[in-house]
Amino acid sequence: MIIAAGVAVLLVVAVGAGLTIGPVQISLTEFSRILAGWVGVGAVVDGPAASVVTAIRLPRVVLGLLIGAVLGVAGASLQGLFRNPLADPGLIGISAGAALAAVAVLVLGERFLPATLLAHALPLAAFAGGLIATLLIYRISVRDGHPVVATMLLAGIAVNAFAGAATGFLTFLATDQQIRDLTFWSLGSLGGATWCKLAIGAPMLLLAIFVLPLAARPLNALLLGEAEAGHLGFDTVRTKFLVILCCALGVGAAVALAGIIGFVGLVIPHLVRMMAGPDHRFLLPVSAALGSALLVGADLAARCLVAPAELPIGVLTAAIGAPFFLWLLVRSRGGAGL
């Protein structure tokens, strides 16, 4: 209860800071006046501050909330499904698969698709790429119903390497303008947030955020083992199908909108588990909320640390997440967990 309240406070603080802090400082009262005017309950406020809020910061914070939530909840669900605390959409290649498909659409799409379809084809392609990567990893790493951890991580390395090579090849084909866009995919950024892009991606993100927590009980049982979950009366095939589909959908959309943002899906569920144990009924929604808070906060840091320039957010999350991952490995060495 205290933990949930703490995460809620963190989330509110991150959103408040994300909306008001930046190159254009906006006070909370000014912000609320602008917001009230924008949604139509007060006098409409005009001026540069108003457009910064409504056209830049608000969509950016909303995107950060959605993507942070998706990465947190997808990481936690995948870890439950694989029965392994190291499963992460980035580590096992889902993000790379999604990014490869998105890059393919970006580079090759202009030749084959009309511009109006391109915006919609991107998230769909990213979803398909993420799905293929997820299914591949699952098929390779699960033997006789038991996921083999080493195989999962090694297969993830292979998928990441292959996606990297294919993305490299596409870069070779790309024009200079496209190459600039491509760096965006590999490093991750919330900078491209617009209401229009959000409208396309948000349904997929929201679906993953709200459907995955429904699998909490079967995921709890799955931690005991696949056969055990079946003996308890759960439909394990349906659960696996649901989790894989939702993760691919959510992570695919996240990659399409903001590129590869690594380690959020690994670090966040770990922190929640350390505080409150592995019960997915708590873990999934709280991981979503903490992921939101972390990503909005990280985006704020990415905007402010080297202002007026901007750090790619994926650089920040990896800089924090990779040492955390190493610490996990060292700490659990010799333990039964990995």
Place this chain on the structure above:
Amino acid sequence: MILDGVSCEARAGEVLGILGANGAGKSTFLRVLSGEVPPVTGHVNLDGKSLADWKPADLARRRAVVPQESALRFPYRVIEVVEQGRSPHLGRPAAENERAVWAALEAVGLSDLAERDYTTLSGGERQRVHLARAFAQLGEFSGNAHGQCLLLDEPTASLDLRFQHETLRLVRQFAGVGGCVVVVLHDLNLCAAYADRALILARGQRLAAGSVNEVMTEKTLAAAYGISVRTHVVPDSRPVFSVK
């Protein structure tokens, strides 16, 4: 083909022991009985109704399985693991579910460890947690276990002498109130001491089935394990086995 033409009957109020050498198909047979692996030909019936026709949740309220070794690697508290046994009973009042969980913990002697981290337990303690989970799944551990089946795959493998007997005594007690038990065992003496009937498998086929005294003969056991076994018949008691 792993199993071929194995038929047997497990009855209410009885413990059926399954014996056989490594690779004889004991665990596979248990997986078929539990419904985890559907038989290619033939059928498994519970109450005269094929397992395939049971709704998973209804089946889960009637049949629990204690695995040989659990894959659980996450730091659940002991009570959280046992609570999972109540998954098929989520419609019941919370107080009833809680009672069942504590009764099960009590029965296996783990009440004091209820808040402990599962991953810090010894192998034997973990085994008892899963036994408690199975009891919680089947209902309150008292009174009447008619119509309920408990399947165990080598439940004594990682237990010391005392807990081997305590575990099988609990299993026996469960059969005593009408439950039906099928248990895979390696130890001939434990099987002889706690089972009513035995099924002996060899190379995926039924070597013998019947009451412990009929089935566990020197000849059959030698055929099953490929090693000479001596039976010591103790008057008014169960037979004892040793290796020649």
